[in-house]
Amino acid sequence: EDQVTQSPEALRLQEGESSSLNCSYTVSGLRGLFWYRQDPGKGPEFLFTLYSAGEEKEKERLKATLTKKESFLHITAPKPEDSATYLCAVRSGGGADGLTFGKGTHLIIQP
Amino acid sequence: NAGVMQNPRHLVRRRGQEARLRCSPMKGHSHVYWYRQLPEEGLKFMVYLQKENIIDESGMPKERFSAEFPKEGPSILRIQQVVRGDSAAYFCASSPGTGGEQYFGPGTRLTVT
Secondary structure, three states, rough: EEEEEEEEEEEEEEEEEEEEEEEEEEOOOOOEEEEEEEEEOOOOOEEEEEEOOOOOOEEOOEEEEOOEEEEEEOOOOOOOHOOOEEEEEEEEEOOOOOOOEEEOOOEEEOO | OOOOOOOEEEEOOOOOOEEEEEEOOOOOEEEEEEEEEEEOOOOOOOOOEEEOOEEEEOOOOOOOEEOOOOOOOEEEEEEEOOOHHHHHHEEEEEEEEOOOOEOOOOOOEEEEO
């Protein structure tokens, strides 16, 4: 069974204080690791897809990296508007197309 | 280009009633996924549909839940005889094909009283 574990569950940072969120996964044949951002009362917003170990993607202050066992979402010099819950999900090679999600990291950036 | 649309956004049902949730995928997308998010839990996959076909319903409860994606019109998630445990946010996502990223709608928040 596919499993995704995100840590920490919650993280509070000062504006400008860089940090990283972790996503550990167990999957039978990875067919994609996805990062989403979710604001309260809204649906997840797509950020990145990573397919193979060593791959990196960047968007503004966010950078996602992937190894064979985990992914990191690095946040550089965050701003208060980066406050949200960040979700990690995997698609396995078992044939199913549904994503398996972690519980998310609730990030708060204080001004 | 409009995103994934879901309605209603909020739905209140009494125990034993039926709930119908609708999802219109993004333009050009023919693959629809339904997920459920319970309080303090992660998103859980329920069902994957293409036009007129259920491809994977491995996450659907065996009873009371059904889904369809007709040739014309939105995808429908139907919950019969709702119970309090069905209270959750239900999200629909769409993609243009298999294997790519999924784009989510704003969700329908179901409350069973």
